[in-house]
Amino acid sequence: MYSPLSIGSCTARLPIVQGGMGVGVSLSGLAGAVAACGGVGTISGIHPGYRDPDFAADPVRANLRAIGSELAKARQIAPDGVIGFNFMTVMNHYDDYVREAIAQGADFIVSGAGLPTGLAKLAAGSRTAILPIVSSARALRLIVKRWLQVDRLPDAVVVEGPLAGGHLGFAYDDVINGTEKPLEACLTEVLDYVRELENTHGVQIPVIAGGGVRTHADVTRLMGLGASGVQVGTRFVTTVECDAADSFKNAYVAAKKEDIHIIKSPVGLAARAIDGPLLERVAREGRIPVAHCYGCMGHCKPSETKYCISQALIDSVSGREGLVFCGAGASDAHEIQTVREVINDLLGQ
Numbered sequence: 001m002y003s004p005l006s007i008g009s010c011t012a013r014l015p016i017v018q019g020g021m022g023v024g025v026s027l028s029g030l031a032g033a034v035a036a037c038g039g040v041g042t043i044s045g046i047h048p049g050y051r052d053p054d055f056a057a058d059p060v061r062a063n064l065r066a067i068g069s070e071l072a073k074a075r076q077i078a079p080d081g082v083i084g085f086n087f088m089t090v091m092n093h094y095d096d097y098v099r100e101a102i103a104q105g106a107d108f109i110v111s112g113a114g115l116p117t118g119l120a121k122l123a124a125g126s127r128t129a130i131l132p133i134v135s136s137a138r139a140l141r142l143i144v145k146r147w148l149q150v151d152r153l154p155d156a157v158v159v160e161g162p163l164a165g166g167h168l169g170f171a172y173d174d175v176i177n178g179t180e181k182p183l184e185a186c187l188t189e190v191l192d193y194v195r196e197l198e199n200t201h202g203v204q205i206p207v208i209a210g211g212g213v214r215t216h217a218d219v220t221r222l223m224g225l226g227a228s229g230v231q232v233g234t235r236f237v238t239t240v241e242c243d244a245a246d247s248f249k250n251a252y253v254a255a256k257k258e259d260i261h262i263i264k265s266p267v268g269l270a271a272r273a274i275d276g277p278l279l280e281r282v283a284r285e286g287r288i289p290v291a292h293c294y295g296c297m298g299h300c301k302p303s304e305t306k307y308c309i310s311q312a313l314i315d316s317v318s319g320r321e322g323l324v325f326c327g328a329g330a331s332d333a334h335e336i337q338t339v340r341e342v343i344n345d346l347l348g349q
């Protein structure tokens with residue numbers, strides 16, 4: 001039997017958090033299904049409006065519209081579920097997207113890929129819970145220092161280890177050389193700091209561990225170390241309810257261990273992806289010229305970037321050749337299951 005997982009004023013019956021997966025991999029379909037089963041559903045806030053007919057002309061407006069419509073659709077699937085958004089701190093218009101999600105009544109906002117130092121100020125006065133994603137106690141300390149300036153602490157913390165999917169919170173060289181800390185070590189140091197915070201401030205801050213969680217044994221091990229819940233991405237991709245195209249899900253089922261690589265993404269972070277024609281073309285030709293700039297990151301130079309990461313992720317999730325992000329465990333996927341089956345499996349039921 002597992003204890004429920006409290007995030008701010010909301011409580012999920014099960015300690016399973018579905019991690020936000022962009023672009024478009026976790027929208028209302030997946031987040032709603034996980035929340036309906038009693039877990040925590042996370043809608044990806046990375047270009048959620050990519051299917052909007054006006055997306056190319058005005059991505060920001062299309063994304064703002066999609067924040068409301070995806071949340072409403074997820075709530076229809078899980079009227080009593082816990083549902084929130086994941087936004088990457090490095091994205092342009094981060095503040096606008098966070099404000100819109102709060103205005104639409106998101107239960108929580110979770111942010112990584114950079115330090116979400118400004119999130120507490122944006123959420124001030126709202127009921128929306130706020131969670132940073134970190135891979136070290138050091139990063140969490142920096143965030144908390146800033147959040148305390150506006151009298152706020154994290155409602156929960158996600159600790160992500162090096163086996164996770166998408167962008168990683170570890171230096172590229174460390175991941176390549178295997179010198180990064182394993183999840184268990186990251187979790188332990190973050191728990192030590194969180195216990196300090198809890199004692200000083202008289203609060204409880206659940207810590208959620210993710211990155212490579214695939215089995216009931218993984219869940220038991222991490223919760224035995226002190227995690228209050230687990231965050232799971234990769235296992236939820238190969239589900240009927242996942243919002244990605246079938247070809248994206250099937251790329252996981254077909255992937256072998258040697259097909260999964262650490263890349264240096266145009267965002268400037270290490271990331272994990274399945275080898276495919278896009279990465280082969282970049283290796284062969286050096287770069288793929290950007291056909292259209294969506295203006296998603298301040299530091300990206302369209303004339304220099306190796307390829308447009310937004311376009312590459314939009315293409316793969318839409319069923320075209322593109323960039324398929326995945327966790328280290330993607331090669332262990334052998335079939336498409338339902339969200340209910342994955343959750344039962346994780347909980348040993």
Ligand SMILES: Cc1cc2nc3c(=O)[nH]c(=O)nc-3n(C[C@H](O)[C@H](O)[C@H](O)COP(=O)(O)O)c2cc1C
Pocket residue numbers: 018019020021022023025044046086088111112113133160163164165166167210211212213231232233234235237324325326327328329
């Ligand atoms: C396809 C894919 C896309 C992802 N996109 C994001 C993202 O946009 N933002 C983010 O914070 N994490 C992202 N992640 C990380 C997941 O939210 C999750 O924390 C992580 O993958 C957990 O590890 P696991 O996949 O081994 O379960 C992504 C993961 C995958 C597999």
